[in-house]
Amino acid sequence: xxxxxxxLNNSSTEFDVTxxxxxxxxxxxxxxxxxxxxxxxxxxxxxxxxxxxxxxxGTAAGxxxxxxxxxxxxxxxxxxxxxxxxxxxxPGGAINWSRETNAAVAAVINHGYINTNAGLTTITLPATxxxxxxxxxxxxxxxxxxxxxxxxxxVQIGAVSTTPGIGGYLGSTNQYDVVYLVCRIADTxxxxxxxxxxxxxV
Numbered sequence: 248x249x250x251x252x253x254x255l256n257n258s259s260t261e262f263d264v265t266x267x268x269x270x271x272x273x274x275x276x277x278x279x280x281x282x283x284x285x286x287x288x289x290x291x292x293x294x295x296x297x298x299x300x301x302x303x304x305g306t307a308a309g310x311x312x313x314x315x316x317x318x319x320x321x322x323x324x325x326x327x328x329x330x331x332x333x334x335x336x337x338p339g340g341a342i343n344w345s346r347e348t349n350a351a352v353a354a355v356i357n358h359g360y361i362n363t364n365a366g367l368t369t370i371t372l373p374a375t376x377x378x379x380x381x382x383x384x385x386x387x388x389x390x391x392x393x394x395x396x397x398x399x400x401x402v403q404i405g406a407v408s409t410t411p412g413i414g415g416y417l418g419s420t421n422q423y424d425v426v427y428l429v430c431r432i433a434d435t436x437x438x439x440x441x442x443x444x445x446x447x448x449v
Contacts, residue, residue, distance in 0.1 A: 282303065282311075284310050294311060294312065301313040301314060302314050342359050343358050343359065344360070344361065344385075345360060345361070346361045346363050346387075347360050347368055350364055350366055351368075351369050351371070352369070354382050355373055356373055356376045356377070356380035356381070356382065356430070357380060357381055359382075359383035360382075360384050362384070362386060362387055362390070363387055364388055365390060367390050367391055367392070368391070369395050369416075371394075372396055372397060372402075374434070376430040377430065378432070380430040381429050381430070382428045382437070383425070385423075386421070386423045386425060386444070387422070387423070391418065391420075392419050392424075393416045393417065393418040393419075394428070395413070396409065396411075396415050398413055399435050400412070400434075400436070401415055401437075402428065402448070403431065403436065403438040403439065404417065404439040405439070408448075414449070415448075417439070417447070419444065419445075420447055421444045423443075424443065424444030424446060425444060426441070426443075426446055427440055
């Protein structure tokens with residue numbers, strides 16, 4: 248025998264179902280599964296189950312919600328009063344790394360690259376990047392590396408900047424030169440926040 252509860256509108260803070268199935272009626276239209284919540288007045292409501300890979304999080308007001316997970320290397324942070332949580336690149340250099348054997352590499356945000364190609368490795372900045380995205384390059388091959396740009400992009404290195412656009416780039420001088428970039432203006436402007444060796448710019 249099923250036990251049906253629409254709401255718990257009294258001073259009691261507990262209820263007990265000793266047998267049968269507890270069924271909450273009036274799920275949202277078309278819903279077959281969901282998460283049941285209860286507000287401070289004892290009224291139950293339902294949140295549809297999220298898709299695979301989503302995360303159930305609290306919100307500034309109302310019911311919790313299922314939030315699509317961020318990119319690898321992102322963290323979930325509070326976006327402030329009245330706003331839902333959001334994903335942002337993980338600070339402190341916790342990014343994914345790969346060893347690159349190709350001469351040309353299309354970079355993705357929040358990733359580090361180690362050049363192992365026998366010739367010069369050209370790593371092109373991603374065309375789109377949110378504020379705070381990071382890119383890192385660690386030298387290994389004696390042939391060196393360059394960080395190329397797309398149209399409208401530039402890299403600030405201290406008080407100087409690369410030439411904006413496709414012609415500008417950063418480059419290594421020594422075999423093991425390392426550079427760490429952070430996106431300062433979405434899509435267009437990157438800044439060198441850390442480097443080791445003798446980094447050149449054009």
